[in-house]
Amino acid sequence: MEHTVPTMPAARRPGCPFDPPKELIEARGHGPISRFPFPDGHEGWLVTGYDLARSVLADPRFSSRKELMLHHPLIDYGDIEVPPAPPGEFLLMDEPRHSRYRKPLVGKFTVRRMRLLTERVEQITAEHLDAMEKAGPPADLVTAFAKPIPAIVICELLGVPYEDRGLFQEQVESFLSGETSDEDMMAAYIAVQGYLAELVAAKRANPTDDVLSDLTDGDLTDEELKGMALILLSAGFDTTANMLALGTFALLRNPAQLAALRADPALADRAVEELLRYLSVAKTFMRVALEDVELGGRTAKAGTTVILSLNTANRDPERFADPHLLDLRRQDGGHLAFGHGIHQCLGQQLARVEMRVAFPALINRFPTLRLAVPAEEVALRPETADIYGVKSLPVTWDA
Numbered sequence: 001m002e003h004t005v006p007t008m009p010a011a012r013r014p015g016c017p018f019d020p021p022k023e024l025i026e027a028r029g030h031g032p033i034s035r036f037p038f039p040d041g042h043e044g045w046l047v048t049g050y051d052l053a054r055s056v057l058a059d060p061r062f063s064s065r066k067e068l069m070l071h072h073p074l075i076d077y078g079d080i081e082v083p084p085a086p087p088g089e090f091l092l093m094d095e096p097r098h099s100r101y102r103k104p105l106v107g108k109f110t111v112r113r114m115r116l117l118t119e120r121v122e123q124i125t126a127e128h129l130d131a132m133e134k135a136g137p138p139a140d141l142v143t144a145f146a147k148p149i150p151a152i153v154i155c156e157l158l159g160v161p162y163e164d165r166g167l168f169q170e171q172v173e174s175f176l177s178g179e180t181s182d183e184d185m186m187a188a189y190i191a192v193q194g195y196l197a198e199l200v201a202a203k204r205a206n207p208t209d210d211v212l213s214d215l216t217d218g219d220l221t222d223e224e225l226k227g228m229a230l231i232l233l234s235a236g237f238d239t240t241a242n243m244l245a246l247g248t249f250a251l252l253r254n255p256a257q258l259a260a261l262r263a264d265p266a267l268a269d270r271a272v273e274e275l276l277r278y279l280s281v282a283k284t285f286m287r288v289a290l291e292d293v294e295l296g297g298r299t300a301k302a303g304t305t306v307i308l309s310l311n312t313a314n315r316d317p318e319r320f321a322d323p324h325l326l327d328l329r330r331q332d333g334g335h336l337a338f339g340h341g342i343h344q345c346l347g348q349q350l351a352r353v354e355m356r357v358a359f360p361a362l363i364n365r366f367p368t369l370r371l372a373v374p375a376e377e378v379a380l381r382p383e384t385a386d387i388y389g390v391k392s393l394p395v396t397w398d399a
Contacts, residue, residue: 020315039076064091106346142391242387246279280388282345
């Protein structure tokens with residue numbers, strides 16, 4: 001019998017903050033694809049299997065275009081018209097518009113270039129660990145460590161002046177958190193857009209040594225550059241910040257794995273990949289079928305919206321042995337935490353560098369690091385947020 005997931009789960013199981021909602025895990029048990037009735041009556045599909053999710057992400061018959069995203073898995077917006085993505089915001093575009101914006105950036109985020117940033121990431125990380133140590137326990141790891149490291153790195157890459165970073169970070173958080181009112185979120189979004197417009201104009205007039213200045217030396221308009229900067233900013237800050245905080249939480253709840261990482265620095269690369277798979281903070285993507293497509297023995301008709309549950313796909317027992325186990329020595333890699341296909345995360349190597357540096361530095365600086373509150377009292381982001389994570393992570397240590 002064909003399985004249906006009647007509503008998008010809005011909460012995770014009590015005591016299981018790292019696992020996908022149980023309804024999604026149960027859906028995967030029925031097969032890699034389920035029917036999903038959207039709140040507005042649209043009949044769509046929910047993909048929870050690894051192989052099927054990966055194939056959709058790589059299939060040009062499925063679109064990412066913003067103007068086709070008419071159906072929301074949690075909200076009935078009625079008969080709305082969705083405009084195309086603004087210039088430069090290439091994550092919500094298909095080819096060939098997508099390549100116009102992504103192609104100039106590819107060379108800025110190569111593995112080699114990002115590894116050259118390691119020394120600077122180490123310096124930023126050490127500065128924040130120094131500040132934590134000086135202030136003494138307890139601390140909120142989110143504000144003291146997880147947020148500022150990727151925020152400083154992405155601001156430096158974009159060329160945001162030092163004196164603007166605090167306010168800039170605050171506004172960005174407001175429209176990415178998913179926890180502010182629609183009015184406040186829109187106000188923050190407009191403020192960030194305005195700031196980026198001024199920043200692009202400044203780089204155009206007086207280029208400096210940063211990615212945004214490099215991009216002004218081409219045929220991209222100021223409006224396009226502003227949209228590209230917004231995508232880089234969103235992708236480069238919120239996801240990594242939540243990986244650092246939620247990843248630390250997961251390690252603290254798995255002391256044997258934490259001890260293994262502390263004892264073996266060479267484990268850092270594999271540990272980062274396993275935490276990415278296990279947590280999958282960018283948990284859900286959507287695509288729209290441009291034509292009738294056979295999908296796991298079903299037919300996704302043209303115009304049908306398909307939800308890809310990447311956090312569930314990354315726990316697929318047909319792809320990963322003991323998928324709900326955090327195992328930093330895991331051999332079966334190839335997760336979908338960064339997506340797949342033409343929209344695979346451009347900044348993934350930067351995120352890897354930041355995590356590869358930050359996790360070992362933190363646990364080695366504070367060997368007695370532990371939660372300062374019971375695990376069930378750690379405040380989690382809601383499932384409605386685009387990026388999953390913790391709101392705060394109170395920790396303490398033996399000073």
